[in-house]
Amino acid sequence: MIETRSVSKQLGGKQVLADVSLTAEDGHVTGFVGPNGAGKTTLMKIVACLIPADSGAAAVNGRPFSDALVPARTLGVYLSGEWLPARRSGEDHLRFVCETQGFPTTRVRPMLETVGLWGAHRREIRTYSLGMRQRLGIAAALIGDPANIMLDEPVNGLDPNGVIWLRRLLREQAACGKAVLLSSHLMTELELVADRIVMLHEGKVVRAGTLAELASHTADSEVYIASPDLGAVVELLCAQGLSTRPEGDGALVAGARAERVGQIVFGAGLSLSHLAPRIHSLEDLFLSSTTSDRKQEEAA
Numbered sequence: 424m425i426e427t428r429s430v431s432k433q434l435g436g437k438q439v440l441a442d443v444s445l446t447a448e449d450g451h452v453t454g455f456v457g458p459n460g461a462g463k464t465t466l467m468k469i470v471a472c473l474i475p476a477d478s479g480a481a482a483v484n485g486r487p488f489s490d491a492l493v494p495a496r497t498l499g500v501y502l503s504g505e506w507l508p509a510r511r512s513g514e515d516h517l518r519f520v521c522e523t524q525g526f527p528t529t530r531v532r533p534m535l536e537t538v539g540l541w542g543a544h545r546r547e548i549r550t551y552s553l554g555m556r557q558r559l560g561i562a563a564a565l566i567g568d569p570a571n572i573m574l575d576e577p578v579n580g581l582d583p584n585g586v587i588w589l590r591r592l593l594r595e596q597a598a599c600g601k602a603v604l605l606s607s608h609l610m611t612e613l614e615l616v617a618d619r620i621v622m623l624h625e626g627k628v629v630r631a632g633t634l635a636e637l638a639s640h641t642a643d644s645e646v647y648i649a650s651p652d653l654g655a656v657v658e659l660l661c662a663q664g665l666s667t668r669p670e671g672d673g674a675l676v677a678g679a680r681a682e683r684v685g686q687i688v689f690g691a692g693l694s695l696s697h698l699a700p701r702i703h704s705l706e707d708l709f710l711s712s713t714t715s716d717r718k719q720e721e722a723a
């Protein structure tokens with residue numbers, strides 16, 4: 424498990440993180456999402472003990488990562504391809520990781536095959552594309568078969584096949600019971616891979632939970648309905664004080680949850696062919712979170 428508790432950090436006189444608490448639980452992919460500059464990388468560097476927090480604490484399996492006896496078995500980290508050694512080959516880099524962490528170098532070839540770099544393994548890293556560097560960085564993070572995995576923007580530079588491959592790989596790792604924390608500014612990408620989401624905006628957590636939990640907490644949650652008696656259903660709901668608007672072949676109902684809408688409609692003996700909460704996209708949720716925060720600040 425990867426945890427941070429009330430982590431705050433200033434950099435260059437700017438409050439980059441303010442009281443950030445998050446948990447990436449074992450067996451789940453946790454998506455850490457926020458726009459450029461939100462503070463995601465800074466928090467990950469604090470978890471990896473590359474920089475200290477001003478206050479608060481970060482732990483991996485309940486302890487600071489710097490206390491880990493075999494770091495690569497505790498937390499697999501990939502933060503940036505910039506730090507890969509340019510003049511070493513991909514194979515030599517993974518050998519180096521194995522040798523320094525006490526793993527057999529027999530792991531190198533299968534790991535290069537897993538990330539799709541076998542064939543380019545003898546080439547110097549400086550000749551690798553961005554996507555190949557991402558794959559090598561992910562390989563270095565995973566070669567120790569770590570109990571926890573933390574990847575910063577791993578999708579950057581991957582082609583569509585690479586993106587699908589990575590999603591599957593991360594889901595498999597979580598299915599083995601590992602905690603996977605991955606950041607992205609691409610909310611739609613995280614929607615496809617993560618079970619849980621933590622949204623960061625200007626250094627603060629604005630929302631956290633499963634996608635369904637997040638959707639159900641939005642103030643403007645809506646319910647999609649369709650019915651052979653749509654006109655009568657809409658009239659009934661309006662009479663109950665709910666507002667509706669047309670959507671596709673049905674209508675969106677605002678101001679009540681699906682259970683309540685169902686009770687009203689079925690209670691009046693009318694039928695529905697469709698009744699479902701409208702699941703908001705992460706982008707909708709993020710925008711509604713940051714807009715309501717701004718409105719509260721303005722009101723204050």
Ligand SMILES: Nc1ncnc2c1ncn2[C@@H]1O[C@H](COP(=O)(O)OP(=O)(O)OP(=O)(O)O)[C@@H](O)[C@H]1O
Pocket residue numbers: 434435437439457458459460461462463464465466608
């Ligand atoms: N060493 C530093 N000195 C001063 N400011 C910094 C430093 N490192 C980061 N920052 C600032 O901290 C803020 C958060 O940066 P960070 O890289 O953590 O964001 P991010 O969410 O990872 O963004 P991105 O998606 O663009 O990588 C930014 O405003 C950045 O300019």
